[in-house]
Amino acid sequence: MDTPAMLALLERQKAAHLRDGAPSAETRIARIERCIALLIDNRKAIEEALNADFGSRSREATAFTDVAGSIGPLKHARDNLRRWMRPEKRKTTPALLGLFGAKAEIRYQPKGVAGVISPWNFPVNLTFAPLAGILAAGNRAMIKPSEYTPATSELLKTMFASAFSEEEIAVVTGGPEVGQAFAGLPFDHLIFTGGASIARHVMRAAAENLVPLTLELGGKSPVIVSKTADLDVAAARIMNGKTLNAGQICLAPDYVLAPRDKMDGFVEAARRSVAQMFPTIKDNPDYTAIIAQRHYDRIQDYVADARAKGAKVIELKPEGEDLSQQEHRKIAPTLILEPTDDMKVMQEEIFGPVLPVKSYVSVDDAIGYVNGRDRPLGLYYFGDDPAEKEKVLNATTSGGVTVNDVIFHVAQEELPFGGIGPAGMGSYHGRDGFLEFSHRKSVFTQIKKDIGPLKQLRPPFGPAIRKYLDSQMKA
Known part of the structure; x- marks a missing residue:
C-alpha cells in the first residue's frame, strides 16, 4: 500500500471516530471479544505461519507466548475496562471552592486512531497485547506487521479483515519503505516495538506530525x-x-x-x-x-x-x-x-x-x-x-x-x-495501557453562585485580594 492509500485509510478511521464518538463499554468489550475469538479460532494457523516464517519454531512456545500470551491481556482489559473508564474525582484548589460545590475531575477520552508497528520476534503477541489497551481506551487501530514474518503478516491481515471493518482495525503489509511511510502518518498515537536503531527513524518521522509515541525497545538486560x-x-x-x-x-x-x-x-x-x-x-x-x-x-x-x-x-x-x-x-x-x-x-x-x-x-x-x-x-x-x-x-x-x-x-x-532511556519510553499493559492510549482530560466545574471570593479575582482590586495575596506569600 502506498502513502496516499495509507493516509486515506487513516482519514477514514479518523472520520469514523468523529462520526461515532467515544464507543460505549459494550462496544469496546465486543471488539476485544472479537480479538479473543480470532486467536482461539486461528491457533493452528498461527502456529503454522510462525513455524514457516522461522523455518523451525516450537508450536507449544507459539501457543504459550503468542496465542495464550495475547488472550490474557485481552481478557484482563475486557473484565476491567468499565472501572477504568469511570471519571476520577480530584480535590479543588483552593479546597474552599469544593465546599461550595465546585468539582474537579479527570475524564478518560479515546485519542482516536493508534498506529501499531509490531516486530517479527513475537508478531502476534506484540500486535494483540497493545490492542488490549488501545481498544479498551476506545480507539481504532492501523497495524504494520514485520516483513520478516510474511506468512504471519498475511495471516494477521486476513484474520482482522474477517472480524473488523477497515474503519475499526486495518492491517498494512509491505517492506521497509512502507514501514517508513507508515511511521510518518499523522496518528493520534503510535506504538513501535523493535530495535533502537529503527526507533530513531520512527521517532523522527513521528515528530513531523507531533505524534505521541510509545517505544518498546530492548538493550542488554x-x-x-x-x-x-x-x-x-x-x-x-x-x-x-x-x-x-x-x-x-x-x-x-x-x-x-x-x-x-x-x-x-x-x-x-x-x-x-x-x-x-x-x-x-x-x-x-x-x-x-x-x-x-x-x-x-x-x-x-x-x-x-x-x-x-x-x-x-x-x-x-x-x-x-x-x-x-x-x-x-x-x-x-x-x-x-x-x-x-x-x-x-x-x-x-x-x-x-x-x-x-x-x-x-x-x-x-x-x-x-x-x-x-x-x-x-x-x-x-x-x-x-x-x-x-x-x-x-x-x-x-x-x-x-x-x-x-x-x-x-x-x-x-x-x-x-516499558523501558527507560535507550530501552524505550512510555508503558502499557493493564490499566497502564488504558491510560497510555487515553487522553486524560481535566474538567473543572465552577460553582454557580458568584460569591465574594470569586468577585475579588476581578478588577477593581481592593484590600480583600491584597490580604489574600499576602497570605499566600508565606513559606
Whole structure:
C-alpha cells in the first residue's frame, strides 16, 4: 500500500471516530471479544505461519507466548475496562471552592486512531497485547506487521479483515519503505516495538506530525547472580529464558554477572539444564531457529569475535551433533566466559542464544558494571539476601525487574511494561495501557453562585485580594 492509500485509510478511521464518538463499554468489550475469538479460532494457523516464517519454531512456545500470551491481556482489559473508564474525582484548589460545590475531575477520552508497528520476534503477541489497551481506551487501530514474518503478516491481515471493518482495525503489509511511510502518518498515537536503531527513524518521522509515541525497545538486560543464589534453580531459569524463541526476545537475559567463586558451578548448572531441556537441538521441534540469515550471520560473528579476542566459548549441545550443515538456522546455546568490553557481544544487544558470563568480586562491582552502561529494559536478580536485593533494586535503573527469574515481569498485567532511556519510553499493559492510549482530560466545574471570593479575582482590586495575596506569600 502506498502513502496516499495509507493516509486515506487513516482519514477514514479518523472520520469514523468523529462520526461515532467515544464507543460505549459494550462496544469496546465486543471488539476485544472479537480479538479473543480470532486467536482461539486461528491457533493452528498461527502456529503454522510462525513455524514457516522461522523455518523451525516450537508450536507449544507459539501457543504459550503468542496465542495464550495475547488472550490474557485481552481478557484482563475486557473484565476491567468499565472501572477504568469511570471519571476520577480530584480535590479543588483552593479546597474552599469544593465546599461550595465546585468539582474537579479527570475524564478518560479515546485519542482516536493508534498506529501499531509490531516486530517479527513475537508478531502476534506484540500486535494483540497493545490492542488490549488501545481498544479498551476506545480507539481504532492501523497495524504494520514485520516483513520478516510474511506468512504471519498475511495471516494477521486476513484474520482482522474477517472480524473488523477497515474503519475499526486495518492491517498494512509491505517492506521497509512502507514501514517508513507508515511511521510518518499523522496518528493520534503510535506504538513501535523493535530495535533502537529503527526507533530513531520512527521517532523522527513521528515528530513531523507531533505524534505521541510509545517505544518498546530492548538493550542488554543483565542478570546478577548472588552468592546466596541456588545455582541449579538460577541456571535453569536463566537458560530457559535465553533459549525461549532462541533468545530472540527484547527481555532475554543478555549477560550474567556471577560471583567469581561460583563461575564453574554456574557453567555446569547451565550445562545440565540445557541438556535436560534439549537432549538434541538439530532436529528438535522445541528449539527455535534464527529468523533470517542476516541475523544468523550476525550472531555467529559475535561468537567468532569473542573467540578471536581470547574468550572461552562453550557450546551447550549434545556431543558430536553438527549444526554447521542443517536445513534451518539453529545456533546452540553458547556461553562466552569472561568477555571483555571490546568484544561485539558486550557492545550490542545479542538477540540470540548466546550468553556472556562475567565474574565479579563484590555486588558493588556488579552494580557498577550495570550502571556503567545504557539503562536496560529488564534487570534480573537471583539471590536470598533481602538487604542485597534491596541494594540492587535501589542502586540500578531499568525498565522493570524480575527477582529470582527472568522475563516474568512482562506477564504481570497489573504492572506497567516499558523501558527507560535507550530501552524505550512510555508503558502499557493493564490499566497502564488504558491510560497510555487515553487522553486524560481535566474538567473543572465552577460553582454557580458568584460569591465574594470569586468577585475579588476581578478588577477593581481592593484590600480583600491584597490580604489574600499576602497570605499566600508565606513559606
